[in-house]
Amino acid sequence: MTVAVILLTAAFVFVVALLAGTAAGKLARMDGATYPTALTRAATTFATVITLATVIATALSDLLG
Numbered sequence: 526m527t528v529a530v531i532l533l534t535a536a537f538v539f540v541v542a543l544l545a546g547t548a549a550g551k552l553a554r555m556d557g558a559t560y561p562t563a564l565t566r567a568a569t570t571f572a573t574v575i576t577l578a579t580v581i582a583t584a585l586s587d588l589l590g
Contacts, residue, residue, distance in 0.1 A: 538578045546571035 550567030558566070 538575070542571045542574035542578075545574050 546567040549570035550563045553563035553566045554560070
C-alpha cells in the first residue's frame with residue numbers, strides 16, 4: 526500500500542511540474558519571448574517544482590520520522 530501511495534504521489538508531482546512548466550513557457554511566448562527563452566523558463570519552472578517537492582518531502586520525513 527505504501528509503495529502505491531508513493532508512486533501515485535510522484536506521478537502527481539511530475540504532472541503538476543509539467544503543467545507549471547508548460548504554463549510558464551506559454552506565458553513567456555505570449556509575452557514576446559523567443560522560443561529558446563521560453564523553453565529555458567519552462568525548464569527552470571519544471572526543475573523548481575521538482576526541487577520544491579523534494580524539499581517538502583525531506584522536511585516532512587524529518588518531522589514525521
